[in-house]
Amino acid sequence: MGLTPLRDLLAVAANEFRQFRRSRTAMLISLVILPLFFASSLGGASGSATSRFSPTAKVAIAFVDEDMTWTSTLLREVLARSGDFDNLVDGLMVDSAVSSLGTGRIYAAIVVPKGFQDNLLRNQTGRLIVYMDDSEPFISQRLTSALTNTLTNLRTYSGTQQTQNMQSGQIQIIRRGAVFGGFSIGLTIILSLVVVFATFYEVAGGMSREHEEGTYARLSVTPLSLGALMLGKTLHILILNVIRTFTVLGLAIYVYGAQPRAEIATLLTISLLISLLTIGFGFIVSSFGLTVRAVIIIEFFLILFLFAFSGFIIDKEMLQGISRIISFLLPWAYGIEMFKRTILAGQPLLSMPIPLSIIAFSTILFYMISYFLLKVSRERLVT
Amino acid sequence: MSELDIVTRGLTKVFGHFTAVDNLNLEVEAGELFGLLGPNGAGKTTTVRMLCTLIEPTRGQAKVAGYDVATEPAKVRRNIGVVSDGVLLYKDLTVEENLRLLAKLYGLPKVKAEDRIRELFELFKFNDKATRQVKGLSSGWFKKSMIVAALIHNPKVLFLDEVTSGLDPQTAIALREFTRKLCDQGVTVVWTTHIMEEPEKICDRVGIIYEGRLIQIGRPSDLTRSISELSVIEVETPNLQSGLIDKIKAYDDVSKVTYEDPILRVSCMRGGDISEEIVKLLINSGARVRSVRPVEPTLEEAFVSLTGGEEEIDRFLEMSAKG
Numbered sequence: 001m002g003l004t005p006l007r008d009l010l011a012v013a014a015n016e017f018r019q020f021r022r023s024r025t026a027m028l029i030s031l032v033i034l035p036l037f038f039a040s041s042l043g044g045a046s047g048s049a050t051s052r053f054s055p056t057a058k059v060a061i062a063f064v065d066e067d068m069t070w071t072s073t074l075l076r077e078v079l080a081r082s083g084d085f086d087n088l089v090d091g092l093m094v095d096s097a098v099s100s101l102g103t104g105r106i107y108a109a110i111v112v113p114k115g116f117q118d119n120l121l122r123n124q125t126g127r128l129i130v131y132m133d134d135s136e137p138f139i140s141q142r143l144t145s146a147l148t149n150t151l152t153n154l155r156t157y158s159g160t161q162q163t164q165n166m167q168s169g170q171i172q173i174i175r176r177g178a179v180f181g182g183f184s185i186g187l188t189i190i191l192s193l194v195v196v197f198a199t200f201y202e203v204a205g206g207m208s209r210e211h212e213e214g215t216y217a218r219l220s221v222t223p224l225s226l227g228a229l230m231l232g233k234t235l236h237i238l239i240l241n242v243i244r245t246f247t248v249l250g251l252a253i254y255v256y257g258a259q260p261r262a263e264i265a266t267l268l269t270i271s272l273l274i275s276l277l278t279i280g281f282g283f284i285v286s287s288f289g290l291t292v293r294a295v296i297i298i299e300f301f302l303i304l305f306l307f308a309f310s311g312f313i314i315d316k317e318m319l320q321g322i323s324r325i326i327s328f329l330l331p332w333a334y335g336i337e338m339f340k341r342t343i344l345a346g347q348p349l350l351s352m353p354i355p356l357s358i359i360a361f362s363t364i365l366f367y368m369i370s371y372f373l374l375k376v377s378r379e380r381l382v383t
Numbered sequence: 384m385s386e387l388d389i390v391t392r393g394l395t396k397v398f399g400h401f402t403a404v405d406n407l408n409l410e411v412e413a414g415e416l417f418g419l420l421g422p423n424g425a426g427k428t429t430t431v432r433m434l435c436t437l438i439e440p441t442r443g444q445a446k447v448a449g450y451d452v453a454t455e456p457a458k459v460r461r462n463i464g465v466v467s468d469g470v471l472l473y474k475d476l477t478v479e480e481n482l483r484l485l486a487k488l489y490g491l492p493k494v495k496a497e498d499r500i501r502e503l504f505e506l507f508k509f510n511d512k513a514t515r516q517v518k519g520l521s522s523g524w525f526k527k528s529m530i531v532a533a534l535i536h537n538p539k540v541l542f543l544d545e546v547t548s549g550l551d552p553q554t555a556i557a558l559r560e561f562t563r564k565l566c567d568q569g570v571t572v573v574w575t576t577h578i579m580e581e582p583e584k585i586c587d588r589v590g591i592i593y594e595g596r597l598i599q600i601g602r603p604s605d606l607t608r609s610i611s612e613l614s615v616i617e618v619e620t621p622n623l624q625s626g627l628i629d630k631i632k633a634y635d636d637v638s639k640v641t642y643e644d645p646i647l648r649v650s651c652m653r654g655g656d657i658s659e660e661i662v663k664l665l666i667n668s669g670a671r672v673r674s675v676r677p678v679e680p681t682l683e684e685a686f687v688s689l690t691g692g693e694e695e696i697d698r699f700l701e702m703s704a705k706g
Contacts, residue, residue: 004490214471215471218470223457379439
């Protein structure tokens with residue numbers, strides 16, 4: 001008698017697999033095409049795991065050399081080689097460079113004024129002027145940061161009104177902080193996306209199909225408990241997500257040469273935590289008795305939210321106002337943060353108690369809410 | 384008196400402002416084949432869904448197989464089988480796979496489950512159909528699959544909701560015979576239908592449900608006798624005055640009158656005599672009568688006639704409430 005719920009949940013999980021196996025197209029899309037598509041798109045966009053990622057690298061920036069000395073030429077070379085300024089635009093005068101700002105042709109202009117080398121040789125402050133497009137605060141901030149890193153040993157005075165004394169004429173570029181491959185950064189979001197995208201559809205879409213096709217009513221006239229039904233579906237999806245996670249990681253490591261600093265078990269655990277969170281949310285959505293089409297629309301919103309508010313496009317710290325609040329409240333963002341901290345910095349899972357607790361708490365909360373909602377909306381789901 | 388497998392007391396279901404089932408009092412004995420007859424939307428399926436624990440009653444009580452549907456739903460579910468349009472099988476799975484899943488959920492041991500599956504397939508002559516996906520079956524075989532699914536755990540009470548709709552006549556006959564045999568073996572069956580002839584052929588007793596209310600219970604032979612006396616005429620008469628319609632309604636044997644210009648539709652229990660009287664009344668009152676023709680009664684007309692109209696329904700409900 002005590003084993004009945006376990007027997008029931010295993011029966012539900014086995015049934016889910018049996019149905020999954022029946023639809024070869026769904027199997028192919030869910031387990032192969034989806035993970036491969038996302039991981040390959042990332043690989044294609046980033047080149048390879050070893051190529052360095054810089055948000056300012058592809059941005060057009062004017063380099064205006066009014067000094068025309070060996071030092072200013074060297075400075076240009078150093079900037080071009082730094083990996084942060086691959087798209088330097090030469091040959092512009094200061095006036096035309098400044099007037100081009102805000103047109104989208106260039107986003108910044110670095111000006112080396114006359115007397116730059118002389119000042120350095122006389123052991124005085126060298127001065128660089130940087131004009132930036134104020135409509136693009138994100139690029140301005142990144143550019144300032146990249147320029148500061150590049151010019152550390154020039155110890156110059158830049159347009160940001162920062163003054164330091166010149167110690168010598170030696171020019172050397174020192175990169176500060178961790179430097180991540182673009183692929184590794186992308187891998188964090190790709191893993192989350194693949195898991196969330198597939199999981200949400202499998203739960204909410206699956207439940208909607210059961211509702212539409214009358215099989216939920218069939219299960220509801222058997223002694224199967226709601227808890228066993230939910231756990232059976234959970235078990236099925238967790239197993240599929242293990243396969244998906246291995247597919248994405250396998251492709252990332254063996255094809256694109258990514259070197260995540262975390263152990264595979266850690267990444268798998270985070271992946272499954274995000275899965276559980278999404279399954280709980282999927283059950284909540286399924287309690288509204290929506291059609292499969294409506295579920296797909298909600299799924300797109302969820303993915304959009306993940307892109308916009310989880311730090312993938314814009315750093316969470318740079319979000320303002322309501323966006324910042326959404327980012328703070330979005331539990332998936334903490335999962336992506338955990339992926340970043342493990343894949344990029346190699347932090348152990350237990351050293352991140354806050355995101356871990358938020359995900360665990362949110363998952364339990366989602367499951368409790370969904371259990372309650374599925375109970376009270378039973379009539380709607382079986383008719 | 385033998386054991387009662389279904390008992391309802393004041394069973395009511397309200398959806399918003401709509402009362403789908405109103406104060407239903409019903410008793411069905413073990414092994415009885417009880418027909419629940421009514422037009423579409425009368426409340427048959429809602430009644431079955433409450434008894435199957437799919438939906439909760441708004442008011443009242445119901446016991447199925449000795450268990451309360453509201454407080455002991457799991458025990459009710461162990462003892463019932465349901466065949467209904469909204470309670471379906473996994474269409475991507477084969478019939479056999481569906482049955483195995485259900486056998487597991489009902490807690491049947493593996494060997495027993497396999498024996499039962501084989502027994503049901505032989506009984507319904509499934510042969511190769513057993514290993515076909517449900518979505519590939521014809522409507523007849525689909526219905527049979529639903530029936531074997533409902534029978535997998537040897538239920539004590541079986542609900543067959545509009546089970547013959549969409550079936551060819553031979554399959555419908557075979558199904559009726561099979562159901563009769565089940566009842567002879569002690570299974571209680573509730574057979575809901577909107578086809579008036581069906582209960583007459585197999586049911587021990589029939590309850591007529593109309594606008595959510597159980598308006599008559601009796602033997603099928605009583606029902607048949609009443610129906611045979613019912614006739615309906617359609618008179619084409621434009622611009623009929625409402626005073627004339629009231630006069631027609633006042634006839635003793637007229638149970639229902641509707642008028643949608645120019646068609647006057649009258650249902651009555653005395654056949655030809657009353658038709659002649661009505662036509663005479665219309666002509667003498669100056670109404671233009673273009674044509675008169677007898678038509679088949681609708682279910683609703685039959686039900687209203689059977690129960691003697693709204694006043695009789697109210698009287699019946701008052702009496703049943705008293706005891």
